[in-house]
Amino acid sequence: MKFPGKRKSKHYFPVSARDPLLRDSMLQEMQPESDAGASYIVGIDQTMVDIEARVDENFVARYGLTPGESNILDDEMSETLYQELMSNALITHQFAGGTVGNTLHNYSVLADDRSVLLGVMCNNVKIGDYAYRYLCNTSSRVDLNFLQGVDGAIGRCFTLISDTGERTFAISPGKMNELHAHSVPEDVIAGASALLLTSYLLRSKPGEPMPEATMQAIEYAKKYHVPVVLTLGTQYVIAEDPQAWRDFIDDHVSILAMNEDEGYALTGLKDPLMAADKALDWVDLVLCTAGPNGLFMASYTEDEFKRTTQHPLLPGAIAEFNQYEFSRAMRRDCCQQPLKIYSHIAPYMGGPEKIMNTNGAGDGALSALLHDIAANGFHRTSVPNSSKHAREYLTYSSLAQVCKYANRVSYQVLNQHSPRLTRGLPEREDSLEESYWER
Secondary structure, X not given: OOOOOOOOHHHOOOOOOOOHHHHHHHHHHOOOHHHHOOOOEEEEOOOEEEEEEEOOHHHHHHOOOOOOOEEEOOHHHHHHHHHHHHHOOOEEEEEXXXXXXXXXXXXXXXXXXXXXXXXXXXXXXXXXXXXXXXXXXXOOOEEOOOOEEEOOOOEEEEEEEOOOOOEEEEEEOOOOOOOOHHHOOXXXXXXXXXXXXXXXXXXXXXXXXXXXXXXXXXXXXXXXXXXEEEEOOOHHHHHOOHHHHHHHHHHHOOEEEEEHHHHHHXXXXXXXXXXXXXXXXXXXXXXXXXXHHOEEEEEEEEHHHOOOOOOOOOOOOOOOOOOOOOOEEEOHHHOOOEEEEEEEEOOHHHOOOOOOOOOOHHHHHHHHHHHHHHHHHHHHHHOOOOHHHOOOEEEEEEHHHHHHHHHHHHHHHHOOOOOOOOOOOOOOOOOOOHHHHOO
């Protein structure tokens, strides 16, 4: 995918080697590389490792776990269980997890550029253990220098698969909610293109500092006009108190990412298009994944500068809702006459023939959106006089093009075992006509 960034800037700032006058004029407009490289995303996460293991039924019973359900383990039992799995070579996979961690990793792979992860990490990391695997499975482009050290384990989520294929889950939070407010760096958030959060950060045991750290980060983001991005995480968290979440989102969030179930829990509307439309009462931009129905996006743009789609107009609860999907997203407060815009795209290539993993497809889509938002900041810094920045846009691309990009990344995640990308996407897809890439 050809998006702005230091590695492939030639694609976005059209300098023709055959026309030295055009080349020289464009080079004069561009700012020095050191100034242009400041575009990045920062996120807070509960650092966690997903551990898969093959066990027999006696193993599950011996630890008092309920087969086929989610179980909570204390730190001592979790460590005992982990050591037994390790000593008997029962572990098949250890993946770095966490919705924000996954999204930042994928963003850095796609952008080939920096992101910053805030959270906790074990002070004592042993070669081969879960914390070591977390670090190894995270892109080197993700800046981990601001992680707060803790004496103890980070979160572990065990998936214990029996001979019959039944999956039993055992979750050990460890110290993942021990991030303190003083470990949230103001200057890092001040320079970011977006602050990424998840609803899980605000749910913790009494006395755990994670919610306070999260609110501190939000305060910094508001101070420096950095968009706050919230991914809802799971419908069950939202369904506990939908009105409280609506109030929180209205007060603090600029961009909302959800799936259709989470959208229903939040808005009471089953139609993902209508749920996205309702969410625009509280935020400026919505990304809603809808499983086999593809994904929807909704935002605002300035009515005077709306752009009509060249794609077929789509039916729905809002008639011809994608009419202005070639427009770029804006914050509602930046519009003199705000106009709601929507876009939809069906699953890329009809979806994978065999879905390897549903965990992380939404995070993949969000990483593409964040890449486009950061690209907008990168281009604004690099070519400040560009006509693309005559107005305060949120995204570099049109809503339709961001949908296309998010859709492709989701497909890639569905097609692999891990929720984290191992490489970026190709600039062109052999399976698609050239016209797919023109807008």
